[in-house]
Amino acid sequence: MKYSLCADIMFVAVGEKGPIWPDTDGIIEAMKLAKKNGLTGIEMFGLEGRDLERIAAASRELGIEIRACVSAGAALLGNPDKTEELVSLFEQSVPKAKQIGCSNLILNAEEYARNLSSDEVIKVMEDALKRLAVIAEKEDVTILVEPVTGGFFTSSKQAFGLIEKVGSNNVKLLYDIFHFQNIEGQITETIKENLNLIGDIHGAGAPMRAELTVGELDYTFILNTVKELGYEGNFCLEFFTFENRDMKVEASCKVLPA
Template sequence: MKYSLCADIMFVAVGEKGPVWPDTDGIIEGMKLAKKNGLTGIEMFDLEGRDLDRIAAAGKELGIEIRACVSAGASLLGDPAKTEELVSLFTQSVPKAKQIGCGRLILNAADYAKDLSAEEVLAAMEDALKRLAPIAEKEGVTVLVEPLTGGFFTSSKQAFGLIKN
């Protein structure tokens, strides 16, 4: 089994307005921390606003793989009114993820359509994933669905049920 740490979580700060996520330097520090502790990979959140070339170079230099990162629009899974936006943002995230050698993009359902029934939300998720599958397959990336606490999913089992369909 390959273990990794989420560099964003390790270096998040709390400011007056809530979490302050690390910049490029913070991600690279996360890579160094992973290396120092015998890990061979990290995960990271946002691809936006970071120097992806520096991150890619640091990963190669340190021998640290970026195992997963969060796709732009990740939280839109489960809202049929936002499926088009999710597909567009995912499509934009793919080349950025590949630029840093990351072949896994994370989605979640934090901002699902709360006015819909559970069955309707799941149907929206299935529709979105069916639309993302050909993009992911063509680009050689894997879509990961993360069952976040506080989002739509109440258990990992529920998320596994979605993937089985």
């Protein structure tokens, strides 16, 4: 298993008008924090407004991979009126992701069509992902579909069923343990049954999205189970920390299997 930090979540600040996401310097600081703790990668949100040349150079210098980023238009998956825009924005995001050595692009469907039935939304998602899969296969990148708390997906069966319908090795599920604990629980059993459809795993303490050592989830048990299953992909620390960042990252890293 490979380990990384989510740079944006880890370095977000709270402003008067809401969250202040890290700039290029913040992304590079996340790389340094990852390296300090023996991690080998980071993940990040959007690519727009960031100095991709500097990020790429820091990635090479520090030996820290950028394992995933959020595609422009990520929220539009599941909205039939926005599918053309989604495809266009994804096509624009791919070369930017490649510029920083990233081959995994995340879609989260947060702005799905709420006027449609669940079955209709799934069909819209399936059709869009099949179109995007053609691009992903040609460009040798992977699309990661991420169900989130309060979003469209209400079960892992529904989410993994969508990935199976698309039927492309370049379209996988981003299994976020924190979100799926909120959605349904049954973490390790679900991973066991669907490991071949998982392209990335995120983790945070639940229910408060804190470091791995806080909350109702036993990450030592979960991650050792995942390792025993033969998972060789990425596990990303994706928790909020507004103080004592170094201490909380260090504590979380202690539960990661070697």
